[in-house]
Amino acid sequence: MSKPSQITLADIATRLKVSKVTISKALRDHPDISSTTKERVKEVAKELGYFPNYFARNLSSKKSGAIGVLVPKIAHHFFSSIIESIYDTALKHNYEVILMVSQEDSRREALHLHTLLSMRVDGLLISVSKMTPDMSIFREIEKLHIPTVFFDRVLNDLSFSTVTTDDVDGAYTLVSHAIEQGFRKIAHLAGYSHTNIGIHRRQGYERALQERGIGIDKNWIIEGGFAEIDGKKGFQKLLRSGNLPEMIFTVTYPVALGVISAAKEANIKIPEQLDIICFGGSDYNKCVYPSITCVEQPAKDLGEKATLLLLQKIINGEGNSEKHLVLPTQLFRGDTCQPRLKKQNSER
Amino acid sequence: MSKPSQITLADIATRLKVSKVTISKALRDHPDISSTTKERVKEVAKELGYFPNYFARNLSSKKSGAIGVLVPKIAHHFFSSIIESIYDTALKHNYEVILMVSQEDSRREALHLHTLLSMRVDGLLISVSKMTPDMSIFREIEKLHIPTVFFDRVLNDLSFSTVTTDDVDGAYTLVSHAIEQGFRKIAHLAGYSHTNIGIHRRQGYERALQERGIGIDKNWIIEGGFAEIDGKKGFQKLLRSGNLPEMIFTVTYPVALGVISAAKEANIKIPEQLDIICFGGSDYNKCVYPSITCVEQPAKDLGEKATLLLLQKIINGEGNSEKHLVLPTQLFRGDTCQPRLKKQNSER
DNA sequence: TAGGTTAACTTAACCGATAAAGTTATCGAT
């Protein structure tokens, strides 16, 4: 069956023999309308099962009451946590969320952003894909002066507000911890060097090594993506090189799982024969063996802070003031990266 | 700064000195318009950075080109996979997705469904929360004859189409497998008995035991939710009873992780001292130790099938024909639930 | 008691598109 036409203001108006504007105002508690009329209107509205047409309302009021969110992935613990937190925060402030997924594809990114713009969202929350971005769409957004906040994966050469994890510090803390536990040969499965998180985590890694006088071996830095498959590939490359490190620091949690999985296949035991640490964890990490020692990303916090910052821009009209929030990570000590004294003795 | 008014059809029209209807038609490749005019229009549209106002378009065309999706959770591997697959499938057919999260709260469920209705979505994809549902909103939807498909968590006493996992069969297969491996004392951390997945998985469990002449011990069936915390609570209850089983079958993957986590705290080794199987897994399960033997849910497939079924209803107008798709699970043999011959010998 | 307020509506205009119903000029056929 075709969709039946739904109840409109006019329906209630004819029923009560008043103008539809009266209905509109009554439902929005406009002072023009007497309280008795308001009551009658609301009663009939409920009785008929009326609910306003979102399109019509927003077309005439020129507000959408919604924020647009663009993420590269959903099925990834980190992003799904952020998304959930964005939804909750937006709801608390009576905003709707329109979510789009680029699937790490920059063409889809542009497509979806256009759709969000056509929906006249009041603001945008964006985390960019890992591909080289198509800058033109972002410049377009810049020109339109739509309140926008980038989170987690940001573009540095644009003048947007950002909410990010303290990637440099997190990586630095984590790798420093590993060094303190006695590890020296630490490889890094890094992210792409054109993404902020890739660059920064690598910087933290390099700084930790340098400060402790450990040389950086370019062969032990392998660039790749952020997914499981990249971990597998990275590990296999290290394995083929015949020069396995004592410790691998991976740019994300999924990459670490990829390494563990590949190591399992290659019959290399973690953490006995090879150890691992990573940037970011998951709720589940603590439940399994080995639980990976990592720095936990403040996913919930990131979503909330980014949303609040955006709402501030929307509501207070602080559209073009540029702010940069950087949130700290927290070290989690799991089963990997345990003190290395015994092993050092037995091996050397 | 306030949002600048964006380019409209009228802007292009005055620029080209034709009517705005000509512009509208030209941009949609309407046969009324000559190809030369179309070219000129498109050129100017691109130059001015025009994109249609989604609200205005849908208000006048009375179509939204969007489907509404309501899920209980996002930050859960199973749901985030389904959601991703819904987004991809919808995109392939040029539909937008409006996603809402109830956070397992039936009041939010009603609220969000009303929002989706007010957005005049062309159809609905719904997975209900674990709370006792507020039926009135679903009856309302039924009356409106909006194409709707329930997936995974469905309501049985309503006449909607559904796409579900074969819960009975999956649980039956999994528990049967455990019995064949030599397990006899099998407890079940079950879901709520008012949800279809809770009921069906328990049915599969009970049938597997009965068919093999193993008595059902009500004390070993513990009802609870679907999250990690429910696994912890369930395990602790079993522990306190002083009568630990050989094997625990949990209603979901997160519940299993809760059990593993609580067992770790209680210094009980899995799978050496206590074994575990669960309904549903995750990509990561294979990477860790112990990888849990489970039946994998066809998350991607579920999302795709549900979306396709809905689109069929929308496009072919098969609004009220009721269909029920049941998708099979697949047994994954992990580190848990290994043959139990040795242990039986050593223990008895 | 005229004049100004105010409460409580109504009418008209508009948001930015689409759909339906005209309007011309052109062209081919009879």
Next chain:
DNA sequence: ATCGATAACTTTATCGGTTAAGTTAACCTA
């Protein structure tokens, strides 16, 4: 030469609301 068809537009109406600008009767004040 006339008619009908068609191509290529334009005009008008409409979607379901909101906002701005009237309207009217009642009430208050000087």
